Amino acid sequence: GESVGLHLPTLSVQEGDNSIINCAYSNSASDYFIWYKQESGKGPQFIIDIRSNMDKRQGQRVTVLLNKTVKHLSLQIAATQPGDSAVYFCAEEGGGNEKLTFGTGTRLTIIP
């Protein structure tokens, strides 16, 4: 069945360093991937997305990499700030039905 999983449940990073959050997915039919950030008591907030015809996409301080060969997705956050502390989810969508399948999440903690 389809599933999206994350390699690490927690990640602690020094303020100012770069963070890398990884995600594995299993559904080969997925063609759209999204990273969400969820702060305590809030709903998931869109960070960046990537379509399956791309292998890299950059935003402001964030980069998403997609490796379809090994079904792996990563989120890179440059120069992490205290406000980056949150749980990060990768999600996949396939087949055009807009159903998102989420992983368990990685909690990112920024050390001052």
Add this chain to the structure above:
Amino acid sequence: ETGVTQSPTHLIKTRGQQVTLRCSSQSGHNTVSWYQQALGQGPQFIFQYYREEENGRGNFPPRFSGLQFPNYSSELNVNALELDDSALYLCASSPRGGQYNEQFFGPGTRLTVL
């Protein structure tokens, strides 16, 4: 532009009761999806509504039902509540018109079943 709103923010019910959660979609969005997020887990897809019709359903029993109204707002109804229904219920809206439509989430309703 108004974002996705949900009500109530918190709710406490007892086993066997029924609950209705509400969601107002973002302006211009005609598709609403509902997700259940248990503590420490990622959101799980319940169902999606488009033009007042259910358009896809996840692995949830029939006691989870929904509605979408002409103004695209939506309700999630859960009958015969069970303890395991305690979770954060998230609503997300998106503009329908093809693939790769970003879903915008509301703040969620925290449901506690005692």
